[in-house]
Amino acid sequence: MSTPSSTSRPTATGPAGDTGGAREYTATGGDWDEISADAMANPDERIVVNMGPQHPSTHGVLRLVLEIEGETVTEARGGIGFLHTGIEKNMEYRTWTQGVTYCTRMDYVAPLFQEVGYCLAVEKLLDITDDVPERATLIRVMMMELNRVASHLIALGTGGNELGATTMMTIAFTAREDILKIFESITGLRMNHAYIRPGGVAVDLPPGATQMVREYIPQIRDRIGQLEKLSLKNPIFLGRLQGVGYLPLAGAMALGAAGPILRSAGLPFDLRKSQPYCGYETYDFEVPTHTDADSYARVVLRFKEMRESLKIVQQVLDRLEAQDRKGKHPVMVADKRIAWPAQLSVGSDGQGNSLDHIRQIMGSSMEALIHHFKLVTEGFRVPAGQVYQQIEHPKGVLGVHLVSDGGTRPYRAHFRDPSFNNLQTLGMMCEGGTIADVVVAVASIDPVMGGVDR
């Protein structure tokens, strides 16, 4: 029964008991007529509405607390934590290698970025950054850039779906499917790959992989072109997005936003250019910016960035093929104390350790067998110290802070997920707009709650 009450009960924006004597209605299980009649009788009351965490347009389990005046949002706050899974804490109880399987699940739309960020950080702590084979770095760059396209496609597709443009979603997911097929053939999984490892990558590309990627790229470009045609000049799309979710440069910088949000305000901030890693300084690509600082600008930027990413992929493919012509190249550091011992091969009995490896460890070398056991059970030791590694995630700056006490597991692993920081801009973007604009603004932030809550 929903009776108006002025007793202290938890409210949307304040702590329990801090209603300030305000009238409160609970809109569950009661008679709505009664509530609305009472609200009409007291028109000066403020109305606080909960949007989410189950609302389909809040991108997963994001809870939005909106204070509204008619259709206008006067105050907007985000409620997070509904997808908290304790990934960082769990990583403290796993070896450095096993940690990859955990951090890949943070921002599950862009899993390879967490993997690369984490592995670069571990490599920095081990002081083997320069020893990582070139081929492993090339593969990492290719996987990251393909993943960037996939992540932006999700942002644009689901964003369009929330505006009612279901076609945006179907086309975006179709294009993403091509990328996931590439991932499946290279890593064996479509998401959450655990493919990047400290010291390199788990396994080399399968035969014909570069050719396969080349064949998929025109298809992906074509679908991106379809999305552009559907959205960029569409009067309804323009009407919904232009001028909505406005966040000027000063606001974006003050709130620590990065990625397309910051670049849409005009700052060409991209870590691939400003602090290159994985050899990004050797690729020819541009950092698109915009000055409108609204949701539409962010959509335009995502389209531009996808095309730039595909440009990088083409350059990586050229280099990988040039390497292929020169014979076999390692994909893992030479240091056997760190390199995971496995050499996987696919046979009629499925995928498993290659028979050559078995023959060596079980048939001839007891030392190799002991080493295999030590690395699998205990893992490798990482010198005590701490490290901070940043990479350019599709959504902004991904920071990885690792602390080692010299053991085989992290003492502490912390991720600065871009979605988390970008989500802080929510209030600035939404307040003063309408409820419908909130949906657009949140879509332009593109938060993934797996990353926000970790």
Place this chain on the structure above:
Amino acid sequence: MADSTGKGRGRSPEPRTTKTAMGATHDVQNFDVDSDEDKSALEEFFAPVAGFGVTMASLFRPVVTEQYPFEKKPTAPRYHGRHQLNRHPDGLEKCIGCELCAWACPADAIYVEAGNNTPDAQYAPGERYGKVYQINYLRCIFCGLCIEACPTRALTMTNDYELADTTREKMIFEKDQLLAPLRSGMLSAPHPMVEGTTDGDYYRGAVTGPTAEQVDWVREHRPEDPSLESAADPGRAQGGKR
């Protein structure tokens, strides 16, 4: 907070700012939304309704929907599917119960209990075999660290992905569900190793199939064993040791 914001903050001020922001790398005024091709004047004119063109063209594009479960598309060869416990060519199990897979598993999904091989019950070459082997598919994350850890290629991953079931108990796969079926010519365990071999010979690939002695041993101890028929076939690989 609410009183300080006022209306209109979510909307950009009109007219929209056009001043070049600090160090922008692009000519923002002539921002080209479709970098692939220069648009003709006609295309520019019809751009607001270009979406209809996409819709019409879609009528003539091949359908991308996959008709699962009526048509199953094969996965990539490397796909991480259901696990399989393999056998040596003579039918002995490859798993030696070392528990490395359980150690490597980041999700604690594997439980292994080793048992001692005896002359009466020799399941795997060498001293020990996997007596209890369980994989909990409610925990498994299919990362593949277990197959990378397995020192005997006993554990591999197949491309089988249809793992859903109705109860939690059924999702814990036991050894008999995971063990690879006997291929034609293999002799079901337990039976003695090929005479005159060590476990090292098995890992070096020296054993190619069951020998007559092994067949005789099984015939004596388990006369009803269905694998006897194909293993005893003289046309089959009566290889023993190469």
